Amino acid sequence: MSLKVEFLFDFGSPNAYLAELALPGIERRTGVKFEYVPILLGGIFKATGNMSPFESLHGIKNKPEYQALETQRFIRRHNVTKFRPNPFFPVNTLMLMRGAVAAQFEGVFEPYFRAAYHHMWEEPKKMDDLETFRAAFISSGVDIDRLLERAQQDDVKKGLIDRTTDAVNRGAFGSPTFFVGKEMFFGKDQLRDVEESIVEQIGQPVSKTA
Template structure:
């Protein structure tokens, strides 16, 4: 019986972008299903006392090199976003609002690409509207999701649930109750979901 992967993500993480681009291959090879769970990375960091790797300059510099290596090996177009860091709360709320609809997967891919392949200033609602319109979304309708109270509550609840499960950053994967952190653990995720 095919396995199930929970993928906890935030658009603000370039390593999560790499994981997103590679996850489709894992799903294709294993027959697993993937459940994309939006969480607010800033909320996770605050709750756990964690910080971005960029806070430590040497670590940030190394991570940029390491991400470039992974992108090259896997044929992924990754560009550093000159607008980084970008507050992703609006983007993550829209993801939460679209979750469970046919537009969810296209939205996730569109936003990840705009953040890390194009890259655009995805903290600017006008730019976000342009990106959404170009991808055949109703920009006004989609942007309005970010202001819905049920969406705000749902994203907050998923973030709190993630922290309660031991999540401290993104990308994080769960196979059942087993947690894997980092896009560089996708081989382990694939092995776990295949067993």
């Protein structure tokens, strides 16, 4: 039986954006493919009593500066060149995440996913504004009106709720969260452990080729 490896994400998390950029390298080295699982971060926060670093670090001396330093280290380590802070952060991602589930159901997830991250963290926009949202996806060649209509259907809404509830039930409290089989890892800084766990569970050495 093949190993199930999952990336639980919300487009509103800059750390999920950064982490995802490192996943293709892990896939090449280990031969696994990550399953991309849309979750609603606001729903997870509500269910777990958690909050974003934007809120939790407010007023704490030195810690926000250290978090920023760690982010810059990650960016240098993985040669990230396109990331830009979103000046409208935090953004309500309900529309984005329902769209992601709809895109999965309709078989157009990859272009939707890439466009969403582009307009959130590469050419940042206020993606919880409907007109801005539509214009952004249209500019990326995504048939967003079809997906917006699909996203209003009950199976899509339930799909996002179910994915979010399942994440909480399995121990998740934020994004990005990774599951390697039943092992959970949280945060972009755990990617080395994610890769080590994959290697251990599939029982083969990591390829050193890029």
